[in-house]
Amino acid sequence: MDNINVSIDGIQVSIPKGSTVLDAARAAGIYIPTLCHMDGHKPLGACRVCLVEIEGGRGALQASCSFPAADGMVVRTNSRRVHNARKAVVELMLSAHRQDCNACNRTLNCELQDIAKRLGIRENRFEGEMPPRIMDTSSPSIVRDSSKCILCRRCVEVCQNVQTVGTLFAVDRGFDTVIAPTAKKELTEAVCVACGQCVLACPVGALYEKSHIDRVWEAIDDPDKHVIVQTAPAVRVAIGEEFGLPAGSRVTKKMVAGLRRIGFDKVFDTDFTADLTILEEGTEFLGRLKNNGTLPMLTSCSPGWINFIEYFYPELLPNLSTCKSPQQMFGALAKTYYAEKMGVKPEDIYSVSIMPCTAKKLEAGREEMSVVNGLHDVDAVLTTREAAQMMREAGVDFVNLPDEPFDEPLGIATGAAVIFGATGGVMEAALRTVYEVVTGETLENVNFEAVRGLEGVKEAVVKIGDIEAKVAVASGLSNARKLMDLIMEGKADYHFIEIMCCPGGCLGGGGQPIPTNDEVRKARMEAIYAEDEGLPIRKSHENPAIRTLYEEFLGEPNSHKAHQLLHTHYTPKALWPTDVPLDEVKTK
C-alpha cells in the first residue's frame, strides 16, 4: 500500500494512505485525547476533544479522529490554541456532567476524568443548568445514569451495529438529547439482551452493572450461611487487569486465594460444570443426529444470546440445546448434590458466581432457574469487575497473593472447560469429546485450530467416524444474526453451531475489566489456550469428578435426573409491543 508522510509536532511519520491524523499521531508516539472514537469503528467526530491544528487549514481546528491525513500535511497537536480549545470543550462537557468522582463507579478508570486531569482542569468557566437525571435501575443487569453520559454514542454504535439489538439510540435533540432505550422507556420495557457490551464501550460511569456486592457481603457476614463461589473460565485471564497486571495475565490461583481472603467458604470452578455441559450437550447432539432431531443444534451457554434468540428468532428455539449454562448447572448441583454431600440444608447455601458477564445476572434471576423449593440456584452474580472491587474493599493485595488451588470436588476441571471462555471453545471442547465417544479412538491432536480466533464467524467440517460434521461458530450478535438468517432462509446445512453473545466470547464479556478491546481480547484468548495446554486433562469426559458425579448422583448424561436439574426450556419474547402478554406473541 502507498504510504504518505506527515509531520506531527515536527516529527515525521510515514503511514499508510487512508490513515487519519489520529493514526499518524499514534504512529509518532503522540497522545491525543479521544472520547467518541473507538478503534475499528466509523468515526463520529462528536466529542471534539481530539482537536488538532492543521497548517494551512481554515480557521477552525480539526477532529483528528476523522480527519484524513494527507501527504505533506503539517499538524500541531500541542499548541496553546489546541490546548485551550480542548480544555474549553472539556469544561463544556463537564458543565453538563454530574461530577461526583468519588461516588462514581468508574473513578480512576474513567476516560473523562483522565482527560480532565491531563488538560489540567481546575475550575469550570461555563457552569450552568444540568440536564435532568435519568437513573434507570430497572434492569437486573445494567444500570443507566444519564447524568454521567457525555453523549459520545459509543454504546449506540455497539448496541445497534455490533450487537444489532438496537436498544440504545439518541432521542430528542440539542441540549435535550439523551441516549436512551427505545422510546425513552426503561431498559426492562425495551428490548435489551443485557449483554453489557454498552458498558464496555462507555468511557464514563453512565452505564454499569447492577451491583450484587452488598448482598454478597451480607451473606458472608451471616454465620448461618455456607457461602460458596464459582468462577467462570474467562475471569481467571482477566481479573489481573483490575490490579494493574497486563491483559492476559494468568492469575487463576491468585484469584482463588483472593476469593478465600474475602471470606468465601469454598471456592469452586464453573469449569467443573463446563465439563458437565459438554457431556450433556454432546449427548444431546448425538441424540439429535441419530433420531433426526432439530438441526443445526445451537449452543445455549450464553445468556445474552438466549435473550436474543427469544426476542428475535423465537421460531428457532427448538434448535437451541436444552442444556442450562454452566453457571446454572453449577447452581443446581450446589443446592442438591453438594448440599447432600456436605449435609447442609439447601436454604443455608448461598451460591455466588463470578462471571465475565452482565447477562448472567438476569439469567440467575429467571424463574425457571430454581431446582429446590423456589430458591435461586445462583443467589448472586458478580462480574469480574465486582469481584475485584470486593477484593479491594477487603484489602487484598492481589498481585502478591500466593497461589492456591480450587476446592474439591466442584473445583476439578479440564482444559476443555477452560476454553469455554473463548469463542469456539465450546465447539472445540464438544468435538474433543464427541469424537472420542463416537469413534472410540483417542484424538491425536486435541487442538481444533479452525474454530479458534477472533473472527466473527468461523466454519469447519470435522470428520467424526462416518459423520462429516459441519460446524459453525459465531461471536457477537451481529454475527449470530447472520447465521440465524441463513437458517431461516434454509441456506444453512450446519449440524452444530456455537454462539457467544459477546465479541470474542466470554473473555470479551460485558462484565470484564475495562478496557476490553481487540488487543485485550487477543491477549486474554492466548492466555485461555495456554491454560488449556497447561492442564493435565484436556477432555471433559475424562474429568474424574464428573465421572463420580454421574456415578453417585446423576446416572448418565441426559438421564431423567440430569434433565430435571441441568436442562431448561425457553420462551419466545415479544419484540414489540413489549407489553403484550407473551402467549399472544405470534411466531413468524
Add this chain to the structure above:
Amino acid sequence: MAFYRAHILVDTGTAAVLKGANALRTALVDEIKRKGLDKEIKVVETGALGLAGAVPAIVVYPEGVTYANVTVDDVAEIVEEHLLKGRQVSRLVYKGDTPSVIKSAENCRSAEMRVVLKNIGVIDPTSIDEYIAMGGYEATAKALTTMSPQEVIAEIKASGLTGRGGAGFPTGLKWDFTAKADGDQKYIICNADEGEPGNFKDRLIMEGDPHQIIEGMIIAAYAVGAQKGYIYIRGEYQQSVANTERALDVAREMGLLGSDIMGSGLSFDIEVFKGAGAYICGEETALLASLEGQRGESRMKPPFPPTHGLFGMPTVINNVETLANVPHIIVNGADWYSNIGTQKSKGTKIFSPCGDVQYPGVYEVPFGSTLREVIFGMAGGIKSGKKFKAVLMGGPSGVLVGEEALDRSLCSEDLNPGAGALIVLDETKCVVDLIKNCAQFFAHESCGQCTPCREGTKRMVEFFNWWTAGAGSEQDLKLLDQLATTMALTSKCGLGQFAGVAFKSSIPLFEEEYLAHLVDKRCPAGICEMDKVEEEVRV
C-alpha cells in the same frame, strides 16, 4: 398562448391570502366576466409579489400599474375605470418614493436588477406555457443540445457564479468535482431548506417561478452526469412544496424530466423531499442524513458531498437561488453574467430586508449595491419615522453592523451578504435582547451531536438570561467571548461555528449597551426586564 390585451396579476402569496386575496381574485374574475371582458383580459395568480406590507395587491399589465391594499369593494371601480376606460385608479396606485418591486427586468429601478426574479409576479407559476413564453427552458435546450457537459461546466465556472446559501463556494468548481468523481449514481440536490431567520427569498422563487429551479437542476444533471435529483424543501413551506410538485409534474408530462430529455441521452428525474422541522438540515451533510432517513445530524467533512454525498455517491448540493441563476447564464452567456456585480462577486443577489423597515420584501440587486440602497432605497427605510440602529446581516449566523456600514457594498470583498436576510433594527430596539434571541434560536436548533455546540448554545442562552435579568457581571462579557471563540474553533459544523458570530460582532459596536446591562443593571431600550437579583437567577 392565447392573446390577451391585458393581464392582471393577483398576489396570492401567503401574506396576501390571509388578507383576502382569494376573494379578491374571484371578484375580479366575476366582474371581468360580467363586463364581457373575459376574452380580452386574463386574471393570473402569482406567488407573493414581495409587497408584503401592502397586500392584497394586483398588477395590471401591459402598463405595469400596481394597486395596493385592494379590497373586493374596489374591484368594480378598477374594472370600470382602468380596464374599460383606461384610467388608472390613482387612489389605489402603489406610489410615493417607495420603489416599486413589481417591475420586470427592463423597467425596474436602476438599483434593482431582476434576473432570477424576472418572472415573479409576471407569470402564472402554475403555467409552464407562460414560463416558456418568457424564454423558459431555452437554456435547457441550449445546454442539452448544443453544448457538451464540459462546456456547461466551463460556462458556469467562467460566469463566476457562487453558492447563494451563504458560504459562497464557486458553483462551477463544485460541479466539476462531481463530474470528475467516480460513482454509478450521481445526485443533484436543491437545498430549499431555507431556515435562517429573516430569509424568505427561496420561498418566493419556488412559489412564483418553480420551473427556473427545475431547469437549473436539469442543466446541472447534464453537466455532472446525474440521474436523480431531490428538492429538499422545509416542511413549513407547504405552498412551495405544492407549487414545486405541480411544476415537476408538468415538466415530466412534457418530457423535460424522464428518460432521454430532449434527445440528449440525459435521463433525469426530480423528487420533492419535505423536511420535518430542523434548521440544521440546511447544512449539507445534515440534509443528506435527513434524506437518507436519519436524524439530521451533520457528518464529518472531508469527504465532501461533491465526491461522497447522498448514499456515499457524488452529489451536487446547490441552493435554490444558485440553481435559478443557471438558466440565465446558459442563455445569456458567462460574459454577460460576469459583467454584473463586482470583481469577486458576480451576478445579482436577492435580499430579504425585514424587521423595522417600511416595506419588508424580496429585492434583487447586482452584487456591489450598498446596504443603504437596499434598506433605504428599496425597503423604504425605517418604518414609523424612527432612526436606523443596526442590521443583522444574513440572519442569526451573520454579523451585526451599524450605521457605519450603510455605505459599504454588498459583496464578498466588502460586506458579506450571507444568504440575503437583512434584519433591521430601529433605535428603540435592544441589541442584547436581539442577540439573546439569536442564541435561543441556536440552542433550539443545535443537533446536539457535538459537545461545544450542544452545551455551548445552552450556556450562551444562560448568560443572556442572567444579563437581561439584571444578574450579569462585567467579567461575563469576556467569558462569553471565550465561549464564542471556542465554539467557532471546535464545533463540528457551521451551526455551532457561527452561533457566536453575531454576539462577537456586536461587542465592539454596542459595548456600552452591554455594559449598561451588566454593570448598571439597566436596559437602555427598556426592553429587558432586569428585575431579578443575582441570587435568584445564578445558582
Add this chain to the structure above:
Amino acid sequence: MKSCNSDCCVPCEADIVAIVDKCGRTECNLIPILHELQRSFGYISDEAMETVAAELGITVSQVHGTATFYTLLYTRPQGKNIIKICDSPPCHLQGSKAIQAAITKALGIEPGETTLDGNFTFEVVSCMGLCGVAPAIMVNDDVYGNLTAEAIPEILDKYAACSCCCGEGC
C-alpha cells in the same frame, strides 16, 4: 396489534403497512412515511413506529430517535388545532412576545401545552419564513401575519370547539 374494520381513527397495522408501501420500503423513506402517518393519524404512535421499524428492517429506537429529532413530527397526541408562533429575530423584533402573551391569555396555556379540551396545542417555533409579515403565527396550515395582540381572540375564535351537543367538536 389488532386490526379493526371500523372507521376508527386509531392506526391499524394494515393502514400503516399501506403507507409504508406507498412511500417505499427503504430506510431513506422514513421521513416521508412519518409525515404521512402524522397526516393520517395526527401523531406518530409508538405502535406505528414499531410497525414501521419492522417493515423497514430498522430498529424501533432508530425510528423513535429520528422522529423525536424533528420538530414537525409529533410522537404524542396533539390538540386538534396547532398554533405555532415564531420567536426568531424578525418576529421577535416586531413583538412576538406580546402575541404569545395574548394567546396564553386567550387559551390559558403556555407554549408546549395543550388545552384541557384538547382543542389547541400551542408551541413556539423557529422562523417559518414569514418574516415579511412579522409577527406571524400559523394555525394548522393557515398563516396570520402583521399581527397585533388585539387580533388574537378573533383569530382563535375561528377554531373554537363547537359547543353543540354532538361532542365531536364539529
